[in-house]
Amino acid sequence: xxxxxxxxxxxxxxxxxxxxxxxxxxxxxxxxxxxxxxxxxxxxxxxxxxxxxxxxxxxxxxxxxxxxxxxxxxxxxxxxxxxxxxxxxxxxxxxxxxxxxxxxxxxxxxxxxxxxxxxxxxxxxxxxxxxxxxxxxxxxxxxxxxxxxxxxxxxxxxxxxxxxxxxxxxxxxxxxxxxxxxxxxxxxxxxxxxxxxxxxxxxxxxxxxxxxxxxxxxxxxxxxxxxxxxxxxxxxxxxxxxxxxxxxxxxxxxxxxxxxxxxxxxxxxxxxxxxxx
Numbered sequence: 054x055x056x057x058x059x060x061x062x063x064x065x066x067x068x069x070x071x072x073x074x075x076x077x078x079x080x081x082x083x084x085x086x087x088x089x090x091x092x093x094x095x096x097x098x099x100x101x102x103x104x105x106x107x108x109x110x111x112x113x114x115x116x117x118x119x120x121x122x123x124x125x126x127x128x129x130x131x132x133x134x135x136x137x138x139x140x141x142x143x144x145x146x147x148x149x150x151x152x153x154x155x156x157x158x159x160x161x162x163x164x165x166x167x168x169x170x171x172x173x174x175x176x177x178x179x180x181x182x183x184x185x186x187x188x189x190x191x192x193x194x195x196x197x198x199x200x201x202x203x204x205x206x207x208x209x210x211x212x213x214x215x216x217x218x219x220x221x222x223x224x225x226x227x228x229x230x231x232x233x234x235x236x237x238x239x240x241x242x243x244x245x246x247x248x249x250x251x252x253x254x255x256x257x258x259x260x261x262x263x264x265x266x267x268x269x270x271x272x273x274x275x276x277x278x279x280x281x282x283x284x285x286x287x288x289x290x291x292x293x294x295x296x297x298x299x300x301x302x303x304x305x306x307x308x309x310x311x312x313x314x315x316x317x318x319x320x321x322x323x324x325x326x327x328x329x330x
Contacts, residue, residue: 059215061224064264068219069274070257076122081276087120088272107157114154118147118283121275123260125151129244129287132156136203136239138230140306141246143212144220145260146271148246149176151283155244158208161199161230169268182209192229199233209233213303219261220248226307231299243288243306251280 063069076084095113098105118125132139132155141152149160160181167177177183182198185191203209213226234241248260259278262271275281288306296302 059224059227061214061216061218061222061263063217063219063222063261065261065266065270068221068258068263069261069266070259075277076279078277081273084121084276085272088117091117091120110157111154114150117150118154121147121272122278123147123275123281123283125283125285127285127287129285130289132208132242132287133240133290136206136237137208138199138203138234138239138241139208139210139244140213140226140230140241141210141244142223142308143214143217144246144248145217145262145275146268147248147260147275147283148212151246151285152210152244155287156208158210159202161209161211196229196233196236199230200236203233203237203239213306217261217263219258219263220256221258223308226303228299228303231302231306234293235299235302238293240293241291241302241306243291243308245286245288245308247284249282249284250278251282257281 075081091113115125137156137158139152139155139158141148152158153160160176162176162181162183164183164185166181167183169176182195182202184195199209199211211230213228213230214224215227216224218224231241247256248258249255250257250259257278259281260271260275260283262268291302291305296305
């Protein structure tokens with residue numbers, strides 16, 4: 054792997070706490086089974102592509118989050134139509150359906166996701182733009198593909214940290230993807246998310262998917278969590294031309310650590326202060 058590859062110091066042993074109190078095993082198994090059924094249905098329907106109404110996609114994504122036992126509290130503004138770069142901090146695999154519930158979009162994903170069972174096929178069929186993170190030489194072509202997609206009117210979702218963090222710590226936004234927004238002349242919309250238990254107090258790391266953690270282990274941890282809430286804030290749009298270069302644009306989109314609730318980013322419907330059960 055390249056020495057420039059984005060990484061986080063967060064590991065399951067050092068950062069990830071078990072969710073307490075934990076749901077009973079039968080309930081957790083039922084939750085994971087329901088998620089598997091929904092994802093398989095998505096794989097089957099994915100070839101229909103743009104013929105599926107956007108609202109159905111949003112509802113399907115929200116349902117995935119609900120059936121695993123996570124409620125969502127969201128605040129903020131609506132996303133504009135047309136080409137858009139949607140950026141968020143990265144904590145969990147839950148980030149993916151949450152952001153897709155904001156607005157159906159093309160996901161910028163690492164190539165390793167192709168190998169995920171079932172979910173990898175779904176992401177690929179959904180029009181994901183895959184990036185080879187260990188090949189710096191391939192980056193300009195990837196940036197050009199992202200810019201072309203947005204110039205044609207697509208929304209693209211990206212996690213500029215380049216790696217997942219535990220939710221109590223964060224990484225800086227890397228600048229390459231913001232160059233694509235500048236080249237395409239499209240707005241950027243930051244989204245922040247934090248996972249809590251009981252919807253209050255300090256952020257919990259129970260939802261984190263970090264380091265050598267496996268997808269199955271993370272699924273099980275989330276399925277056994279009780280009262281897990283994803284707090285989502287859709288930040289104001291940064292219009293084209295508001296910042297002169299990708300460095301300034303990345304800094305403007307980066308959550309500010311000193312602000313309450315800064316930790317993570319994601320988005321759903323623009324209906325302020327509502328919690329979805």
